[in-house]
Amino acid sequence: MDGAFFWLGHPVVFRPGETFAAAMRRAGLYDLGSAMGTLRGRYFCGIGACQACLLSVNGAAPVEACLTPARSGVQVTLAAPPALRCIVLQADVLVVGGGPAGVAAAVDLAGMGWRVLLAEQRDRLGGAVHRAYAGVGTSPIKRNSRHERRWQGLLDQVPQVGDRLTLHLQSVLLGVDSEGSYLLDDRRAARVRSVRPKAVVMAVGGVERVLPVPGWELPGVITAGGMQVAAQGNR
Numbered sequence: 383m384d385g386a387f388f389w390l391g392h393p394v395v396f397r398p399g400e401t402f403a404a405a406m407r408r409a410g411l412y413d414l415g416s417a418m419g420t421l422r423g424r425y426f427c428g429i430g431a432c433q434a435c436l437l438s439v440n441g442a443a444p445v446e447a448c449l450t451p452a453r454s455g456v457q458v459t460l461a462a463p464p465a466l467r468c469i470v471l472q473a474d475v476l477v478v479g480g481g482p483a484g485v486a487a488a489v490d491l492a493g494m495g496w497r498v499l500l501a502e503q504r505d506r507l508g509g510a511v512h513r514a515y516a517g518v519g520t521s522p523i524k525r526n527s528r529h530e531r532r533w534q535g536l537l538d539q540v541p542q543v544g545d546r547l548t549l550h551l552q553s554v555l556l557g558v559d560s561e562g563s564y565l566l567d568d569r570r571a572a573r574v575r576s577v578r579p580k581a582v583v584m585a586v587g588g589v590e591r592v593l594p595v596p597g598w599e600l601p602g603v604i605t606a607g608g609m610q611v612a613a614q615g616n617r
């Protein structure tokens with residue numbers, strides 16, 4: 383059954399399993415305003431990479447509209463920039479990305495005795511390859527059972543390395559400050575965390591390259607990957 387949320391006080395209908403972004407696009411809401419600096423807020427990449435679609439649901443910390451399933455009755459607004467209340471974390475190695483490569487690296491490094499901090503943008507491990515199907519009914523995409531077994535085996539190793547591995551879910555890498563500290567936007571806690579590791583593993587997967595042709599930043603312009611996600615998962 384369809385539901386509805388409120389964008390800036392106006393009702394937007396969504397279908398079961400749709401993301402906020404999919405419902406807003408269907409409602410013709412392409413321009414999400416200017417709270418993200420000079421660029422307009424909008425659906426662009428569809429995979430959580432560009433951060434152009436950040437929204438706040440019921441005033442909570444930002445979430446990506448393209449990744450977040452719509453919920454009925456909630457109030458949705460543009461997200462505010464992260465609060466710069468910085469908390470310092472300790473780690474030998476920072477792993478960015480909780481897909482199969484990032485988890486494998488984190489488990490191996492923690493198994494060698496290093497203190498590892500794994501930062502993942504979503505609220506669960508798995509990365510884009512294990513992204514939940516957002517359409518209606520069961521996914522038409524068949525999973526490779528051998529690959530699924532290996533992934534489950536990897537997940538089973540996470541608790542085995544104990545407190546040498548710390549997971550920070552819903553944490554997005556903002557960048558590196560002038561002192562070489564890596565800044566993580568912890569969206570669960572609504573604050574920024576800083577870590578200065580000895581080494582960094584970037585396991586963020588493949589992201590298509592966007593060429594800045596005139597007009598690329600306009601609302602309604604989306605990447606080929608964004609179109610693919612919209613066609614696959616959001617009915």
Ligand code: FES
Nearest residue numbers: 426428430433448
């Ligand atoms: S992060 Fe949502 S469209 Fe890019």
